[in-house]
Amino acid sequence: MSGLKTFQDANDPNSVVMVIEVTDMDKFEAILKDPSNDTLKKKHTVLEPITLSMQVEP
Secondary structure: OEEEEEEEOOOOOOOEEEEEEOOOHHHHHHHHHOHHHHHHHHHOOOOOOOOOOOOOOO
């Protein structure tokens, strides 16, 4: 992955969106689902479910 950008909701400082360029979606999803990352998610208050969206080319 590369090109990480973080955006904060103007009306809710607890709502954050991250835009990440992912080269291998299967590996990225495996990282998100890996239980060994649960401690980091709790530390940074990551709420489930994590929503993934993809750019659609016209």
